[in-house]
Amino acid sequence: MKRVLFLLIFCLGTGLIMAQEDKDVIIEGKVLNDANDEALENVNIVNLNKVKGTTTDSEGAFKVRAAVNDTLYFSYLGFKSIRVRVTNDWLKYGEIKIKMTELGIALEEVVVRPIQLTGYVEVDARIIPIYDNYRYRIAGLGSGYEGGSTQPGAVNKVLSAIFNPADFLYNVFGKRPKQMRKLRQMKEDDDIRNLLQSKFDRETLMAVLQLERVDIDEILNKCSYSSDFIKTANDLQILDAISECYEQYKVLNRDRG
Template sequence: MKTILFVLLLLTAPIYTFAQENSTSAVSQNEDKTYIEGTVLNASTDKPLDGVNIINLNTVKGTITKADGTFRLRASSTDTLYFSFLGFKSLQIRVTNDWKRFGDVKVKMTETGIALEEVVVKDVELTGYLEIDARNVPVYKNVRYSISGLETGYEAGDSQPGAINKVLSAIFNPADFLNKVFSNKGSQMRKLRQMKEDDNIRDLLITKFDRETLSALLQIPREDIEAILGRCDYSESFVKTANDLQILDALSSCYEEYRVLNRDRG
């Protein structure tokens, strides 16, 4: 009996060892394939760029390049990476099997000219009399309307006094722009919460005001972002002056309130 068991152990040991080796190899290959590496360079000088923001638009995770321009980020084939750096044209690059196969890839970014718009500052003439000056200094009223059951409300600028009626009509009207965007872009809008959880993305959005990164992350044109906030009755002054993180919060709030009202309707 002992002889039979010994023979069986001898026969099964190679199979077990082979399976274990295959499993270890597969895990190892899997781990290698979950990360990609590359170097970001200035296209005109071939010098490395330090501090380039790189975001995986599919996983909503980001990183930044080191002093030598190198980066390492978790990604799969067909994922799209978004490269953003001040003074350079942003890039969207699809991850391919070749990238994973050959390892370090050189990504070259092109400098862009920054055109500053002319800013006209209108002087406010002060007389020294508080009662008169108080009437002359412009006051911008941005009013927030609250709805029972919701934690936050809606903001209305000078030209948008009907905040509640406008938002409610958007939800109850299937043809309304807000309804169309939120119903067709549900997966993108759900990324909003993920974006704020990533330190690199959050730090990037604080410094940006061009909505370009948000547009890439949400796969929504900049015009649609502004239109969404308009339909949710955020004031024009807020839309123009807020940084991208504040806009992200506003979009998230608008979407969550839309979901609550839409659920209550059903």
């Protein structure tokens, strides 16, 4: 009888532990500068598993929904981005202090070549360069495709990219279904959208999608986005572009074995 009772208690205890590990709760913490323990405000925090985001307040404090073994991604301008795994100790002891290390930023010399204007509108209008990128829309495929400048063959390039999906995209999208499904979650989370709108470093996208920056650039290139867009778009625009490309990819590759 005692033996049966012991096994029952053991099973119940194990079940409670497992349930706790799978359960989402609100966890709290503070983000500090490792050099002087000063609070860091507006640090971007993303739960990579749940694709939920938040930021720290003026005292460096934050709250985010997470479960045991979820990974939180911390990024802040001028500091090294870090990943922190949520543990049972975090849930047990409450608020945890996260310390971030400041980076030394070396700026490369930039040569600025100003446009020499004459003061005559008709002449200056011909001198100032205009960068136009065109998007082509094909009936039945929803959104358009950016073909870059109007160089000869731009339309053919777009058609080729659409109707002959590159093996690169198949390998990237096809082998990362879980990561690609996170695109929709990211688009639906206002905190993450606001976060990405002010960023241009691609770091958060790289962390969530488990891609390198060169892979992100190549995805956009294969999806016929211009080099100007790839260089100048903020992270939110990049997210929307990759998401659009992935949705089109799913339609065009649904019969592919």
